[in-house]
Amino acid sequence: MKKIDGGVCAAKGFSAGGVHCGVKADSDPAKRDLALILSEKECAAAAVYTTNRVKAAPLYVTMEHLEEGVCRGIVANSGNANACAPQSHENALEMCALAAIATGLKPQDFAVASTGVIGQTLNLAPIQAGLPALVKSLRPDGDGSDAAAHAIMTTDTVKKETAVELELGGKTVRLGAIAKGSGMIHPNMGTMLCFITTDCAITSDMLQEALHTVTRRTFNRVTVDGDTSTNDMCVILANGMAGNPQIEWEDEDFATFQAALMNLCTDLARRIAGDGEGASRLITCAVRQARSEESAERLAKAVVGSALVKAAMFGADANWGRVLCAMGYSKAPFRPEYVDISFTSAAGTIPVCRQGSGLAFDEDKAKQILTQDEVVIDVCLNEGDEQATCWGCDLTYDYVKINGDYRT
Amino acid sequence: MKKIDGGVCAAKGFSAGGVHCGVKADSDPAKRDLALILSEKECAAAAVYTTNRVKAAPLYVTMEHLEEGVCRGIVANSGNANACAPQSHENALEMCALAAIATGLKPQDFAVASTGVIGQTLNLAPIQAGLPALVKSLRPDGDGSDAAAHAIMTTDTVKKETAVELELGGKTVRLGAIAKGSGMIHPNMGTMLCFITTDCAITSDMLQEALHTVTRRTFNRVTVDGDTSTNDMCVILANGMAGNPQIEWEDEDFATFQAALMNLCTDLARRIAGDGEGASRLITCAVRQARSEESAERLAKAVVGSALVKAAMFGADANWGRVLCAMGYSKAPFRPEYVDISFTSAAGTIPVCRQGSGLAFDEDKAKQILTQDEVVIDVCLNEGDEQATCWGCDLTYDYVKINGDYRT
Numbered sequence: 001m002k003k004i005d006g007g008v009c010a011a012k013g014f015s016a017g018g019v020h021c022g023v024k025a026d027s028d029p030a031k032r033d034l035a036l037i038l039s040e041k042e043c044a045a046a047a048v049y050t051t052n053r054v055k056a057a058p059l060y061v062t063m064e065h066l067e068e069g070v071c072r073g074i075v076a077n078s079g080n081a082n083a084c085a086p087q088s089h090e091n092a093l094e095m096c097a098l099a100a101i102a103t104g105l106k107p108q109d110f111a112v113a114s115t116g117v118i119g120q121t122l123n124l125a126p127i128q129a130g131l132p133a134l135v136k137s138l139r140p141d142g143d144g145s146d147a148a149a150h151a152i153m154t155t156d157t158v159k160k161e162t163a164v165e166l167e168l169g170g171k172t173v174r175l176g177a178i179a180k181g182s183g184m185i186h187p188n189m190g191t192m193l194c195f196i197t198t199d200c201a202i203t204s205d206m207l208q209e210a211l212h213t214v215t216r217r218t219f220n221r222v223t224v225d226g227d228t229s230t231n232d233m234c235v236i237l238a239n240g241m242a243g244n245p246q247i248e249w250e251d252e253d254f255a256t257f258q259a260a261l262m263n264l265c266t267d268l269a270r271r272i273a274g275d276g277e278g279a280s281r282l283i284t285c286a287v288r289q290a291r292s293e294e295s296a297e298r299l300a301k302a303v304v305g306s307a308l309v310k311a312a313m314f315g316a317d318a319n320w321g322r323v324l325c326a327m328g329y330s331k332a333p334f335r336p337e338y339v340d341i342s343f344t345s346a347a348g349t350i351p352v353c354r355q356g357s358g359l360a361f362d363e364d365k366a367k368q369i370l371t372q373d374e375v376v377i378d379v380c381l382n383e384g385d386e387q388a389t390c391w392g393c394d395l396t397y398d399y400v401k402i403n404g405d406y407r408t
Numbered sequence: 409m410k411k412i413d414g415g416v417c418a419a420k421g422f423s424a425g426g427v428h429c430g431v432k433a434d435s436d437p438a439k440r441d442l443a444l445i446l447s448e449k450e451c452a453a454a455a456v457y458t459t460n461r462v463k464a465a466p467l468y469v470t471m472e473h474l475e476e477g478v479c480r481g482i483v484a485n486s487g488n489a490n491a492c493a494p495q496s497h498e499n500a501l502e503m504c505a506l507a508a509i510a511t512g513l514k515p516q517d518f519a520v521a522s523t524g525v526i527g528q529t530l531n532l533a534p535i536q537a538g539l540p541a542l543v544k545s546l547r548p549d550g551d552g553s554d555a556a557a558h559a560i561m562t563t564d565t566v567k568k569e570t571a572v573e574l575e576l577g578g579k580t581v582r583l584g585a586i587a588k589g590s591g592m593i594h595p596n597m598g599t600m601l602c603f604i605t606t607d608c609a610i611t612s613d614m615l616q617e618a619l620h621t622v623t624r625r626t627f628n629r630v631t632v633d634g635d636t637s638t639n640d641m642c643v644i645l646a647n648g649m650a651g652n653p654q655i656e657w658e659d660e661d662f663a664t665f666q667a668a669l670m671n672l673c674t675d676l677a678r679r680i681a682g683d684g685e686g687a688s689r690l691i692t693c694a695v696r697q698a699r700s701e702e703s704a705e706r707l708a709k710a711v712v713g714s715a716l717v718k719a720a721m722f723g724a725d726a727n728w729g730r731v732l733c734a735m736g737y738s739k740a741p742f743r744p745e746y747v748d749i750s751f752t753s754a755a756g757t758i759p760v761c762r763q764g765s766g767l768a769f770d771e772d773k774a775k776q777i778l779t780q781d782e783v784v785i786d787v788c789l790n791e792g793d794e795q796a797t798c799w800g801c802d803l804t805y806d807y808v809k810i811n812g813d814y815r816t
Contacts, residue, residue, distance in 0.1 A: 053738075084744070084761070084764055117729065119729035317812065324638075329459070
């Protein structure tokens with residue numbers, strides 16, 4: 001397996017594009033707000049959705065359109081979440097109808113996604129006007145993926161795109177993805193928007209199984225602010241054009257495919273955490289030697305989700321007491337008196353707690369370690385063989401600034 | 409029932425004091441860091457403690473000393489949490505022993521509490537040196553309570569003190585309290601430090617029952633940052649000196665006493681939320697017409713605990729979509745399409761959502777309402793007759809600043 005270029009257009013038979021049509025209040029034409037991903041052939045499709053009880057209309061429409069596990073493309077806008085507003089459901093259906101008209105396909109061939117402000121009616125006029133130009137602009141290469149990746153960004157500061165290549169049954173199979181996500185991000189959901197394409201031949205059932213397993217260990221282990229969005233969705237389309245023997249069981253090929261998907265999604269999960277709203281650094285918490293993966297995950301999530309840990313990381317303050325405190329209220333079972341904690345980054349490692357008790361340490365060295373772009377909080381429970389890693393970011397002035405007046 | 413002055417010294421037979429002994433790194437003698445509350449007579453005692461799995465040593469020692477439901481006084485320091493550090497347990501025991509020496513009582517006559525940095529060994533030398541002067545300074549009046557209230561503050565910007573008076577069985581009964589709490593505050597615990605005194609005659613069992621009921625609806629409904637501390641504790645001492653017929657059952661007197669305690673703790677809960685670290689305003693979420701009090705509480709807690717709602721409140725942004733979104737991930741059952749939301753403050757009321765859908769509203773009026781010191785988010789579920797109110801505060805630059813470098 002190796003990293004390649006091309007994003008969602010890396011796999012055979014996919015094209016993509018993104019334009020500015022005018023959904024975003026800002027009329028700056030550089031701000032793309034409408035994306036389209038299309039496959040030459042019908043795809044096996046799978047998706048995971050937010051666990052929020054309040055689900056945006058596009059999610060319900062996508063669930064319906066993907067009911068039989070097939071799909072041809074994805075249409076998405078940024079700037080308006082099309083959630084909790086009059087006409088939301090009709091508008092999500094209409095977005096698919098407009099995409100169908102512009103492409104000559106059927107409305108139910110499309111998954112649809114929206115991201116942006118909640119509670120304002122989505123104006124379809126700019127989408128209707130922009131779609132023909134968007135379809136004309138579709139490209140089967142990295143530029144097409146790049147345009148689509150930009151068109152789904154909201155407060156993201158960097159576009160998120162990745163792709164990998166692997167061998168399956170003597171054939172080259174490719175997977176690529178674009179994602180957006182910066183705030184309103186918290187475990188236990190499909191998380192943010194992520195669109196994945198692959199030319200792998202695989203049934204929609206096996207695709208759903210792989211996606212479910214992978215999101216649980218990647219996107220669902222990211223937290224930026226503890227707020228689970230109404231619009232989160234991760235969709236994967238597989239058009240089979242790689243020509244590999246179709247994956248129909250949990251066989252070796254399935255394991256290989258799933259490992260590649262894990263790799264792809266881990267990469268994006270880390271980038272989403274690192275680009276958390278206002279974030280100045282990526283915080284990884286790895287909990288090791290746990291009695292179960294579930295409790296390791298719960299502990300790691302509590303640590304990266306703690307406002308006090310996040311603020312301490314912003315201040316490059318080796319305040320490990322807050323790490324232990326967050327573990328304590330996670331509701332996961334562990335023995336505080338067994339816990340070892342250390343901080344690690346490119347600048348080195350510093351142990352700060354052994355068997356639940358503070359160690360004397362060099363504050364200057366700790367500062368040096370904690371001021372790097374990526375900091376790992378390593379927690380060893382000394383109780384078992386299981387582990388889990390979760391990702392988050394620091395809490396900064398900019399998070400408050402970005403979210404203090406996002407809507408207006 | 410009426411508000412009176414005097415704090416923890418309002419009730420007969422209690423004296424209190426607070427001095428600077430040197431636990432706080434800052435050697436500014438104006439920064440008090442050692443408090444003592446003492447009753448002339450033995451008290452019935454009850455307490456609630458943090459639900460954090462990592463509990464600070466003083467909590468275990470207090471649990472032990474209060475095992476038989478009796479107590480004479482409370483000794484507390486600020487500046488060091490005496491948690492997760494070598495010798496924590498020995499130091500908590502020794503603090504009681506030192507208080508006993510200085511007062512001529514027994515170590516097990518004392519409840520002990522600490523608040524401050526986690527993970528650093530508490531230096532007992534300044535406490536030992538400071539206790540005789542502290543005992544000498546004890547006063548049975550408002551000045552004594554004031555000094556003790558100051559001595560338990562950490563990042564608190566205002567001291568928190570309150571007292572009420574009521575009639576029970578023809579006698580005047582008084583209840584008073586001091587509290588501290590500003591950060592690391594989240595529901596489901598005894599919450600922060602709160603010391604309550606009363607001259608009511610009541611058994612320790614009934615005292616425990618009243619305290620449990622009241623904290624569940626007051627302190628456990630406050631959230632500042634979602635971080636449940638290792639040191640939270642609320643202790644109540646009742647010395648019986650009011651001479652009322654002792655409360656031994658759930659009779660009318662018990663109901664009257666519990667109502668007064670509810671009043672006292674609601675007052676302090678609101679003040680703790682309003683003085684949340686960096687807070688510029690108190691945010692109250694009242695969820696009405698719910699099917700159960702439990703789900704109303706869960707929904708209201710999710711709203712005041714949402715980082716995005718808190719940041720929007722800081723920006724005086726009427727972003728009600730985030731309110732509905734937070735309700736959605738609370739795991740409480742409700743029908744989004746039935747929900748009405750409005751914002752209320754001293755400047756008026758503005759409905760922003762009806763039956764789950766956004767209403768057009770005057771942005772200028774909304775801004776005016778949301779820039780007040782106290783804002784109420786009123787949520788009507790239109791489903792039943794139950795309700796719950798939770799308190800929090802906005803998320804500001806100052807929260808990040810205070811917590812970015814608290815330890816050093």
